[in-house]
Amino acid sequence: MAALTTVVAAAAATAVAGAVAGAGAATGTSVGAAPAPQQNDGCFSTSGGIRPFQLQNWKQKVSRTKKAEFIRTAEKFKNQVIIxxxxxxxxFYNQRSDFRIEHSMLEELENKLINSRKTERAKIQQQLAKIHNNVKKLQYQLKDVKPTPDFVEKLREMMEEIExxxxxxKEEQRLIYEELIKEEKTTNNELNAISRKIDLWALGNSETEKAFRAISSKVPVDKVIPSTLPEEVVDFEKFLQQTGGRQGGWDDYDHQNFVKVRNKHKGKPAFVEEVLEYLPGRTQDEVQQHENWYQKFLALEERKKELKEEEEKExxxxKERQRQFKLKLLLESYTQQKKEQEEVLKLEKExxxxxEKADKRKTAADEISRFQERDLHKLELKILDRQAKEDEKAEKQRRMAKLKEKVENNVSRDPSRLYKPTKGWKERTKNIGPTGSGRVLHIPHRAIPTWRQGI
Known part of the structure; x- marks a missing residue:
């Protein structure tokens, strides 16, 4: 019954985790993540790379595989519970007439547990339905994303509410699991105590031993002792039943005195005489037979004790092997998860x-195009400048030609004119006489500072 509750709760937790994972993926692609830059189809889409939607499909495939495996395990547990x-x-129904009162108590307890499971299942389904509706609302909101602060705040509040x-x-389920584990441990302890009591019933007082002897005289020993017990335990129980129980057919007083004196002498033969003093009603042969019986009893009991220690050791x-196996499973699960995370990170990095390479190629192509346009513009300006200079030169030559056409040169040729002085030279060699004569009235001097005047 506890296993069924655990299976239902685990299935519910897995369903919620899957729904939240889907919602988180949708939120991460719509709100939390920035829009991906448009790729250059010519240099990126044909290079054979893994696209983001392929990574998303791979994640969904892994999630579906895990869910299917969990559902198969849950179905297996469910079938085991039904069996x-x-x-x-x-x-219960085969022995209902023999244990009517006990069976009615068990039926009442079973009905209470069934009602408790139904109530708990309804509560879990109600909580899951509420979470599912909130996730659906969030997904509906993500279909029409508005880049406004109010809309983002609303989405954040919805996500916080879902979280x-x-x-x-999860906290409620964890507390329930802890309580179930405590109840399971308590039940195991109670069952172990009852099992020990059942084992001790065969080791009762002398009256019980006499009853066992009476039964053993009528019923074979193999039918009294279960055949599923170990051979050493069966031998020990047979020995007790055949020889009068744990006291060898003696009463409690005689056996206790026998054991006390024997322990006092540490099992030496001299203790027989002292036992006869304590037990005057016993003969030496009876004491010796009881000694032989007691030695065999101690040997069988020691063997049973060793067997019990071996069983406890096993x-x-x-438990240690189970713990190591669980640790191994946890380690393998952790290693698998880490490997999957590394693969995801590797794909994202690629x-x-x-x-980034596509962006760099696009940027380089844009820069090359810009440089080519700049060089072409400079070349056009240079060509235009050269053409303007050529046009200006041609215009100047044309004007000079027109001026030459207007000015007529009618000077006759005179070789002797070459040796004649030019007008400039004549002006330079021309004799200039004095401009005048008379008394100089004033000679200019430098000015005298005011502070030196009159010195």
Whole structure:
């Protein structure tokens, strides 16, 4: 019954985790993540890289595989619970007339547990339905994203509400699991105590031993002792039944005095005489027979004790192997998760690097185009400047030609004119006489400072 509750709760937790993972993926692609830059189809889409939607499909495929595996495990547990329930009902109903009162108590307890499971299941379904509706609302809001602060704040509040609901649900389930584990441990301890009591019933007082002897005289020992017990335990129980129980057919007083004196002498033969003093009603042969019986009893009991220690040791080893196996499973699960995370990070890194390379190629192409346009513009300006200079030169030559046409040169040729002085030279060699004569009235001097005047 506890297993069924655990399976239902685990299935519910997995369904919620899947729904929230889907919502988180949708939120990350619509609100949290910036819009991806447009790729250059000519240099990126044909390079054979992994696109983001391929990565998303891979994640969804892994999630579906895990969900399918969990559902198969849950179905397996469910079938096991059904089989156990059938076995339980068959045992109870076959012995219903013998244990009517006990069976009615068990039926009442079972009905209470069934009602409790139904109530708990309804509560879990209600919580899951509420979380599912909130996730659906969030997905509906993400279909029409508005880049406004109010809309982003609304989405954040909805996501926080969903997260709080999931955390509350997980905390409640964790507390329920802890309580179930405590109840399971308590039940195991009670069952172990009852099992020990059942084992001790065969080791009762002398009256019980006499009853066992009476039974053993009528019923074979193999039918009294279960055949599923170890051989050493069976031998020990047979020995007790055949020889009068744990006191060898003696009463409690005689046996206790025998054991006290024997322990005092540490099993030496001299203790027989002292036993006869304590037990005057016993003969030496009876004491010697009881000594032989007691030695065999101690040997069988020691063997049973060793067997019990071996069983406890095997149980500890089994628990240790189970613990190691669980640790191995956890380690393998952690290694697998880490490997998957590394693969995802590697794919994301490759996608990011390819996108960066595409951006760089696009930027380089834009720069090359811009430089080519600049060089072409400079070349056009240079050609225009050269053409303007050529046009200006041609215009100047044309004007000079027109001026030459207007000015007529009618000077006759005179070789003797070459040796004649020019007008400039004549002006230079011309004799200039004095401009006048007379008394100089004033000679200019430098000015005298005011502070030196009159000195």
């Amino acid at each position: 156990i329930e059938k076995d339980k009902h068959s045992h 709080n609901a999931i955390n509350t649900f 149980k500890k080893q089994l 996608i990011r690097e390819k996108a």
